[in-house]
Amino acid sequence: MELRYSDADESFRAELHAWLEVELPALAPPPPRDAWSERRKWDTDWQRRLFDAGYAGLHWPKEYGGRGASPTEQLIFYEETARARAPYVGVNFVGTLHAGPTLIEEGTDEQKAAHLPKILCGDEVWCQGFSEPGAGSDLASLRTHADRDGDDYVLNGQKIWCSFGQIADVGEFLVRTDPEAPKHRGISWLILPMDLPGIEVRPLKTVLGSSEFAEVFLTDVRVPVANRVGDENDGWRVTNVTLKYERGTAFVSELVDSIRLCEDLARGEIVDLDHGNIRAELGRSIADFDALWALTKRNVSQATRGTSGAGAMVMKLAYSEARQRFGDLCLKALGRDALHVDDNEYVEERLRTLALTIAAGASQIQRNIIGERILGLPREPR
Amino acid sequence: MDLDLSDDQVALRDGIASMLAARVPIERVREGFDRALFDELAAAGVFSLRADGFSWADCAVVVEQLGRFCVPGPLVTSLLFGDGRIAGAVMDRPPIWVEHVDALDVLLVAGRGDLEAVDPATLVAERSPWPLDPCTPVARVDTLPRGKPAGVDTAQFEAAGIALTAAFQLGLADRLTELAVDYAKERVQFDRPIGGFQAIKHLLADMLTRTEVARAAVYSAGAALDEMVVNEAGTPASIARLARGAKVMAGDAAIANGKVATQVFGGMGFTWEVDVHLYLKRAWVLDTQFESSDRNAAAVCIAAGEPNRS
Numbered sequence: 175m176e177l178r179y180s181d182a183d184e185s186f187r188a189e190l191h192a193w194l195e196v197e198l199p200a201l202a203p204p205p206p207r208d209a210w211s212e213r214r215k216w217d218t219d220w221q222r223r224l225f226d227a228g229y230a231g232l233h234w235p236k237e238y239g240g241r242g243a244s245p246t247e248q249l250i251f252y253e254e255t256a257r258a259r260a261p262y263v264g265v266n267f268v269g270t271l272h273a274g275p276t277l278i279e280e281g282t283d284e285q286k287a288a289h290l291p292k293i294l295c296g297d298e299v300w301c302q303g304f305s306e307p308g309a310g311s312d313l314a315s316l317r318t319h320a321d322r323d324g325d326d327y328v329l330n331g332q333k334i335w336c337s338f339g340q341i342a343d344v345g346e347f348l349v350r351t352d353p354e355a356p357k358h359r360g361i362s363w364l365i366l367p368m369d370l371p372g373i374e375v376r377p378l379k380t381v382l383g384s385s386e387f388a389e390v391f392l393t394d395v396r397v398p399v400a401n402r403v404g405d406e407n408d409g410w411r412v413t414n415v416t417l418k419y420e421r422g423t424a425f426v427s428e429l430v431d432s433i434r435l436c437e438d439l440a441r442g443e444i445v446d447l448d449h450g451n452i453r454a455e456l457g458r459s460i461a462d463f464d465a466l467w468a469l470t471k472r473n474v475s476q477a478t479r480g481t482s483g484a485g486a487m488v489m490k491l492a493y494s495e496a497r498q499r500f501g502d503l504c505l506k507a508l509g510r511d512a513l514h515v516d517d518n519e520y521v522e523e524r525l526r527t528l529a530l531t532i533a534a535g536a537s538q539i540q541r542n543i544i545g546e547r548i549l550g551l552p553r554e555p556r
Numbered sequence: 557m558d559l560d561l562s563d564d565q566v567a568l569r570d571g572i573a574s575m576l577a578a579r580v581p582i583e584r585v586r587e588g589f590d591r592a593l594f595d596e597l598a599a600a601g602v603f604s605l606r607a608d609g610f611s612w613a614d615c616a617v618v619v620e621q622l623g624r625f626c627v628p629g630p631l632v633t634s635l636l637f638g639d640g641r642i643a644g645a646v647m648d649r650p651p652i653w654v655e656h657v658d659a660l661d662v663l664l665v666a667g668r669g670d671l672e673a674v675d676p677a678t679l680v681a682e683r684s685p686w687p688l689d690p691c692t693p694v695a696r697v698d699t700l701p702r703g704k705p706a707g708v709d710t711a712q713f714e715a716a717g718i719a720l721t722a723a724f725q726l727g728l729a730d731r732l733t734e735l736a737v738d739y740a741k742e743r744v745q746f747d748r749p750i751g752g753f754q755a756i757k758h759l760l761a762d763m764l765t766r767t768e769v770a771r772a773a774v775y776s777a778g779a780a781l782d783e784m785v786v787n788e789a790g791t792p793a794s795i796a797r798l799a800r801g802a803k804v805m806a807g808d809a810a811i812a813n814g815k816v817a818t819q820v821f822g823g824m825g826f827t828w829e830v831d832v833h834l835y836l837k838r839a840w841v842l843d844t845q846f847e848s849s850d851r852n853a854a855a856v857c858i859a860a861g862e863p864n865r866s
Contacts, residue, residue, distance in 0.1 A: 175611075177783055457852070461805055541762065552749055
């Protein structure tokens with residue numbers, strides 16, 4: 175066991191650090207949260223800079239224009255960019271981290287050629303149409319259906335929690351192609367151009383007061399069958415292929431940010447640490463985040479060896495709970511200073527983290543998965 | 557950067573685990589600590605790890621297994637003192653309770669600047685007839701005599717003591733998870749193994765989660781001790797912060813897991829016969845060594861607030 179990085183990893187870090195020092199000062203300030211077209215431009219401009227510098231598609235194989243970076247290099251990349259307060263992946267999230275890897279694994283040559291280069295350089299923004307009002311934790315019960323009509327599918331249904339739906343060019347959509355089959359076996363994965371007739375996108379206002387998500391209504395939307403990725407009714411498996419791209423680095427940027435917020439509080443200038451038990455509670459949050467940072471490194475170490483332990487499975491649950499404890503502490507420590515959000519990161523922290531135990535696998539579902547897959551307890555009905 | 561066990565560490569872990577499985581079953585744990593147990597552990601090399609060239613991370617791997625087997629005795633302090641004697645330690649701050657006083661060769665006294673070594677025979681100690689942990693006898697001392705300089709690096713003793721105690725707590729948390737999970741698979745109520753009910757399953761998932769997070773913290777602290785300087789750009793990861801943070805995580809995990817395991821065992825969890833209370837009581841004992849979780853958490857906060865970021 176060692177914390178020290180290899181010389182090769184340190185030179186990767188130094189090169190990245192030097193590049194960030196040149197690029198970041200030239201960057202315009204980030205646009206307001208609800209200014210979606212400006213946000214798209216800001217995020218995709220950054221993606222273009224990453225592309226020009228050879229950092230786009232960090233974890234994609236080289237043959238598809240990626241960098242083929244090792245898990246440790248990915249860790250360093252997310253750590254350094256977060257530390258430098260560089261833009262996060264933003265609107266490029268679905269394309270670079272989910273749809274792109276899915277196409278690499280399952281797409282046809284035509285599908286790859288049509289999308290991968292554009293995703294890499296920021297010319298194409300993707301959104302995700304998986305969840306539905308009636309299909310949340312039980313995603314496989316989704317009902318948006320695609321009915322075959324000649325060389326087209328005709329789509330009808332409703333999607334929700336569609337991040338970046340307002341400004342996306344393309345969506346990855348899960349649709350039901352066989353209503354008779356068991357629910358996991360009647361789903362297909364489609365590339366959906368978002369400008370097709372019959373698609374209506376409505377922004378969905380969240381507790382933050384801004385529209386982080388959208389609802390998408392599909393009415394007789396005609397999509398070529400050629401837009402299907404993988405076999406018909408094999409979409410459930412297709413959507414899980416990105417798991418092999420998971421290298422344990424999913425929470426690096428946010429952990430770096432959380433630790434920074436904690437350290438700023440720990441200096442005692444923003445809040446009174448002598449009040450109540452605030453100092454010890456803040457120390458516990460710092461211990462939480464330091465431990466999760468160590469767990470991230472441990473998971474990355476295992477990914478490097480091609481193994482995966484229990485740590486990778488518990489990360490999401492532990493991280494989201496730790497963030498919420500910290501959010502609670504932020505409000506408690508601020509007292510009546512917490513009554514305005516404005517530019518107060520700490521109040522925003524409390525609001526934003528309400529979503530963490532719900533999105534991308536609710537904590538209760540995580541506990542089921544941990545209980546069954548790691549501990550070998552009896553399975554829930556599916 | 558590598559926070560996974562090396563092949564050598566896996567062998568070390570498995571070796572100590574099989575030795576403990578053979579020599580220190582839970583029936584032996586219940587008999588408590590004595591010189592025979594110390595000698596057997598010493599023969600296995602537990603107390604000479606540092607002299608034999610093992611790293612602090614290696615020590616953490618070994619001590620984690622001692623925790624898994626709930627081995628009683630002043631193990632961490634004897635390992636740290638490392639001269640072949642049975643060494644206990646106590647903070648010179650009331651209330652003073654000395655553990656295993658009748659088994660000690662030397663008592664190290666902290667809280668007076670550099671560590672002092674006191675001859676336990678000189679103590680005026682009132683032995684408790686009913687210690688919290690039946691495997692950890694304790695005796696009340698009003699005044700600790702002055703001792704001689706212990707001749708150890710006090711700062712390193714403290715940092716390593718915190719980290720290795722955390723490793724022991726990690727072992728307790730890990731074993732408690734295993735005990736509770738095994739029981740939840742066997743115990744049938746309402747015609748189902750109780751581990752199939754989400755109310756129980758989720759408790760068990762949280763036990764595992766706490767343990768895995770604590771494990772990362774403990775290994776990270778062990779590696780930090782070995783490197784003495786944590787050289788990540790900008791991470792103010794002082795050894796004190798990592799070691800104390802690890803003890804907060806592992807200590808809280810051990811106590812929480814002990815309570816949850818008791819609950820999962822139901823009425824049987826409240827009996828002397830079921831082993832769970834031994835692990836939970838040890839977890840409570842260890843929370844008073846090398847400072848409590850609350851004190852360590854406050855110290856982590858103070859370390860994090862220092863402007864020492866590179």
